[in-house]
Amino acid sequence: MKILLMGNPNVGKSVIFSRLTGTDVIASNYPGTTVEFTKGTMKLSGKRAEVIDVPGTYALEPISKAEEVAVEMLHEGDVVIQVVDATNLERNLYLTLQLIEKKVPLIIALNLWDEAKHIGIKIDVKKLEKLLGVPVVPTVAVTGEGIKELVSRLPHARISAYRSTDHEKWADIGRMIAQVQSVTHRHHTLLEKLGDLSIKPLTGIPLSILVMYLAFQIIRFIGEGLIGYIFEPLFELYTPLVMKISQLLGPGFLHDILIGTLIKGEIDYTQSMGVLTTGLFVPFAMVLPYVFSFYLVLSFVEDCGYLPRLAVLIDNVMHRLGLHGSAIIPMLLGLGCNVPGILATRILETRRQRFIAATLTAICVPCTAMLAVVAGLVGKYGLQGLGMVFITLFIAWVILGVLLDKLLKGESPEIFLEIPPYRIPYWGALLKKLWMRIKYFLKEGVPYVLLGVFIANVLYTLGVIDFVGRIASPVIVGLLGLTKETAAALIIGFLRKDVAVGMLLPLGLTMKQLIIASVVLTMYFPCVATFAIIVRELGVKDMMKSAGVMIVGAILVGSLLNLIL
Amino acid sequence: MEITLDELEIERPAEIKRIVGGFGFQRRIAALGLRVGKIVRKVASEPWRGPIVVEVDGTRVALGRGMAMKIFVEEIGE
Numbered sequence: 213m214k215i216l217l218m219g220n221p222n223v224g225k226s227v228i229f230s231r232l233t234g235t236d237v238i239a240s241n242y243p244g245t246t247v248e249f250t251k252g253t254m255k256l257s258g259k260r261a262e263v264i265d266v267p268g269t270y271a272l273e274p275i276s277k278a279e280e281v282a283v284e285m286l287h288e289g290d291v292v293i294q295v296v297d298a299t300n301l302e303r304n305l306y307l308t309l310q311l312i313e314k315k316v317p318l319i320i321a322l323n324l325w326d327e328a329k330h331i332g333i334k335i336d337v338k339k340l341e342k343l344l345g346v347p348v349v350p351t352v353a354v355t356g357e358g359i360k361e362l363v364s365r366l367p368h369a370r371i372s373a374y375r376s377t378d379h380e381k382w383a384d385i386g387r388m389i390a391q392v393q394s395v396t397h398r399h400h401t402l403l404e405k406l407g408d409l410s411i412k413p414l415t416g417i418p419l420s421i422l423v424m425y426l427a428f429q430i431i432r433f434i435g436e437g438l439i440g441y442i443f444e445p446l447f448e449l450y451t452p453l454v455m456k457i458s459q460l461l462g463p464g465f466l467h468d469i470l471i472g473t474l475i476k477g478e479i480d481y482t483q484s485m486g487v488l489t490t491g492l493f494v495p496f497a498m499v500l501p502y503v504f505s506f507y508l509v510l511s512f513v514e515d516c517g518y519l520p521r522l523a524v525l526i527d528n529v530m531h532r533l534g535l536h537g538s539a540i541i542p543m544l545l546g547l548g549c550n551v552p553g554i555l556a557t558r559i560l561e562t563r564r565q566r567f568i569a570a571t572l573t574a575i576c577v578p579c580t581a582m583l584a585v586v587a588g589l590v591g592k593y594g595l596q597g598l599g600m601v602f603i604t605l606f607i608a609w610v611i612l613g614v615l616l617d618k619l620l621k622g623e624s625p626e627i628f629l630e631i632p633p634y635r636i637p638y639w640g641a642l643l644k645k646l647w648m649r650i651k652y653f654l655k656e657g658v659p660y661v662l663l664g665v666f667i668a669n670v671l672y673t674l675g676v677i678d679f680v681g682r683i684a685s686p687v688i689v690g691l692l693g694l695t696k697e698t699a700a701a702l703i704i705g706f707l708r709k710d711v712a713v714g715m716l717l718p719l720g721l722t723m724k725q726l727i728i729a730s731v732v733l734t735m736y737f738p739c740v741a742t743f744a745i746i747v748r749e750l751g752v753k754d755m756m757k758s759a760g761v762m763i764v765g766a767i768l769v770g771s772l773l774n775l776i777l
Numbered sequence: 778m779e780i781t782l783d784e785l786e787i788e789r790p791a792e793i794k795r796i797v798g799g800f801g802f803q804r805r806i807a808a809l810g811l812r813v814g815k816i817v818r819k820v821a822s823e824p825w826r827g828p829i830v831v832e833v834d835g836t837r838v839a840l841g842r843g844m845a846m847k848i849f850v851e852e853i854g855e
């Protein structure tokens with residue numbers, strides 16, 4: 213049996229999904245967190261049933277790619293659980309009537325029941341059941357309240373006999389609401405007032421700058437703290453062991469691969485370039501701390517509901533780039549890792565927007581893994597080095613966006629977005645989300661880092677890097693002002709950008725060269741994981757177009773930097 | 778007097794009287810509560826003709842100026 217979880221965006225489908233199946237999925241407080249379906253299984257009266265978490269949709273006429281996915285899924289389900297936002301019953305019932313029209317067995321989870329009660333909304337559940345002709349179960353997904361009853365009543369899901377024509381629906385819903393819902397008059401809550409203040413331009417714009425500044429400082433503070441007080445000391449404890457291995461191995465090919473080069477007879481974790489030295493140090497002592505701190509802050513901002521407000525404030529700027537405000541969400545996710553960022557472009561309405569957003573993310577948005585190593589690399593020059601990398605990428609982002617907007621046919625639709633209320637993040641859920649994201653890095657990232665270091669060593673030994681360096685030297689040395697050894701980083705960059713940046717360290721580059729190399733490495737081509745997701749989302753043809761923009765853009769910007777700095 | 782939602786003053790409640798534009802557009806905004814007869818309050822209006830934010834049925838919805846110009850309202854409580 214296939215059970216579909218459907219409903220409007222941001223009503224808590226993903227949380228209910230986690231409750232039903234025990235499968236963890238990312239949930240946040242903004243419409244469009246789920247852009248593709250997730251499958252899980254649950255036991256239902258002794259039998260296995262498949263549960264599918266479907267992206268949110270306001271109606272069965274899709275507006276965006278994510279909604280298209282939702283509507284297509286409908287044909288596959290045997291039963292639909294519609295998750296309804298109890299604080300917004302009227303609006304949610306529209307989808308209910310459309311689902312009833314499709315003659316699918318239906319059961320309703322009346323979610324956010326606590327919040328509805330809290331703000332003075334009373335709903336007569338029994339009466340609603342009778343009017344709709346399907347079971348209705350109040351739930352509070354984040355605490356698990358009502359989930360047991362939902363499961364036990366799942367077999368009672370049924371096809372309602374209720375019928376209404378298209379233009380009657382809203383009138384019918386109005387009559388229903390009058391019968392089942394009573395709202396006590398209430399004053400605006402503090403969180404609501406704060407919510408409005410953060411969207412009014414006069415207060416909202418300064419606040420957004422403050423939020424960004426604080427986010428950046430907290431990420432840095434926690435990241436640096438973890439590195440300095442936990443991870444580097446841990447590696448110091450590990451050093452004697454590696455030195456032992458180094459002595460046991462003696463000089464030779466295996467030593468070069470596992471331990472790398474000893475610097476002045478010692479192991480230098482950032483320069484030795486062995487699988488057991490730099491290969492472990494980069495992912496664990498340089499990247500992981502920042503992955504942790506970035507996602508901790510991002511998850512908090514996501515769950516409290518700030519992102520849609522930021523989208524509205526920045527809408528104007530995004531329109532110059534052929535996008536609208538909502539596109540800031542994929543870009544911010546892209547700062548963590550480009551892969552989920554590009555997947556999130558599905559919340560945009562047109563293919564043109566998705567192309568621009570994905571291309572800009574892949575070119576100008578460096579991921580946390582890469583940034584962490586860049587920070588380690590140019591950090592010794594203070595904030596100046598990192599600042600130059602950021603400013604350059606930002607300017608390139610704006611110019612490329614404006615150009616793409618001018619060159620590509622079509623226009624960008626206006627923003628149309630529900631702004632959820634601020635919610636106090638539910639720490640259990642937040643930490644679980646943080647853990648999922650870290651696990652993703654450990655599983656999908658770390659092995660590639662090790663592989664990258666390994667391949668780099670093999671390529672060096674075989675002389676491949678020297679060969680490519682000589683061929684590419686007119687561009688790398690001539691135009692970009694780098695040394696020909698940086699060719700190695702450009703090759704490995706396709707596998708993992710953090711390793712690529714790490715490979716620059718032993719080269720003894722100047723600050724100017726490090727800035728140019730960091731910018732070029734961000735822009736020239738996506739890493740293989742991002743590449744694959746772009747091909748999947750945009751198709752091979754558009755990926756080629758996108759890649760063209762990347763290569764040309766990287767060489768142009770790199771050459772310009774070489775001239776200016 | 779009928780004015781567009783774009784012209785409505787901040788914090789002034791108004792009733793939606795008329796919505797022009799295609800069927801798809803009407804259906805789409807109806808799903809977020811913007812329908813004839815609804816009371817709206819404009820919460821914010823972003824500079825340089827950026828989007829506006831309105832409260833309807835206790836929720837906030839952001840929409841572009843082009844959309845706001847297709848929604849006609851009448852101020853209430855004068």
